[in-house]
Amino acid sequence: DADVTQTPRNRITKTGKRIMLECSQTKGHDRMYWYRQDPGLGLRLIYYSFDVKDINKGEISDGYSVSRQAQAKFSLSLESAIPNQTALYFCATSAPGGQGQPQHFGDGTRLSIL
């Protein structure tokens, strides 16, 4: 079984719909992250959480919200989806360390907004 599991793997939806992407992990890590990947732009950080009560905005948080339901679960929501949010979304985890621990990624959710 994968250490970091993202659901769904693929989603096609319409403009204006609310969408939730889910991430769960079995690594026991405190830190969890949501990234967006667009062609030619690499990964950009949307939100991150260093523990259950800690939520922080990343580089591109507008239009997104998150919920850390438990240490193992971190979900990303698009309240009202728009076409330019079409992208590949990744969840990642890391152990605490404070100076950049290696991150462990799920296999992503491919989201298309029509």
Added chain:
Amino acid sequence: SQQGEEDPQALSIQEGENATMNCSYKTSINNLQWYRQNSGRGLVHLILIRSNEREKHSGRLRVTLDTSKKSSSLLITASRAADTASYFCATALNTDKLIFGTGTRLQVFP
């Protein structure tokens, strides 16, 4: 904004050849990491080099870091078709946040 920029954007080589990818970054770092991404999959951590290290090896991978030039290189020796993937550098400052570069797409032909 991107911290790291990889060069070249794309690289095609034959099996058995060496592949070199470069990463430049903008600010001081605590460490620099390299990741691989196979098509349709998540990123996989390959190697981490700290700011006080100049070179590190892991199997067929060799990473160098030049903090005076704010650059790093990843060398894959004796490339295999299975090395075909995108490779990303990522830099860490004083937190556990990483800032990723734009990636190099490597194609290794059998």
